[in-house]
Amino acid sequence: MTTPLSLSGLDLPRRNGELAFDAPWQSTVFALAAAVIAHAFGGDREPFRQQLIKAIAAEPGRPYWESWTAALEALVPTLPERPAP
């Protein structure tokens, strides 16, 4: 999908339409959650999702990636002892 298209006025939805991450710590914490989901829970997203739901409900006005950080912090004590092989 790299062929240039000559349709003037039309933006290719090539990106997310806005910055996905506003600061490096946001992409870091996003990737850390992905790492935990993949390597500690064998791909099961539900434990993290439940923490994210709780974190958002606890402070609905908090910036999104800060809730994400809080969710990951809450998840850490529940991590399985050893990473999945």
Place this chain on the structure above:
Amino acid sequence: MSNSTHHPAPMSPVEQRVAALEALLTERGLVPEGFIGQITRRYESEIGPMNGARVVARAWLDPRYKQRLLADGTAAIAELGFGGPEGDHMVAVENTPIVHNVIVCTLCSCYPWPVLGLPPAWYKDPPYRARMVREPRALLAEMGCPLPEEVEIRVWDSSAEVRYLVLPQRPPAAEGMTEAELTALVTRDSMIGVARL
């Protein structure tokens, strides 16, 4: 960023918390070297609404593909090479002249990542999550997508189990266009359901 002799800006509290998490999780062996950069690059440049746009354009051009897409979204989307985390149970919902679909996640921010990338900021904000369920017609109008009274609005609440993708109506002016041209017409917002083409 510069490599001058300026002192780096002090870390904010949240940056410190994330750095602590990174150190702890790395020590636990959960973050392979290079993992963070790899994930960030994928989501910033390879995964995004252009994937969903290809799915929509294919469905517009190929009625049999559209049938497969509506019957089993995950499998039809995988045919084009998209899938993986956050996309393992995808359901495509079709807009028609009398039905308009829109997606939301009322509890957090579930979103069909493999076909739309990361969710936009407003998708994750409380007003969108609450109002799209309570008063979708008013909110859609405010977002620049007014719908005639006779059009039924269906709001789909995403979850960890099911992610929705809206199949927008093909614009009348798109007759005779190639798949690449059609792909360029499809916007992210039209696949969330907050815009029409």
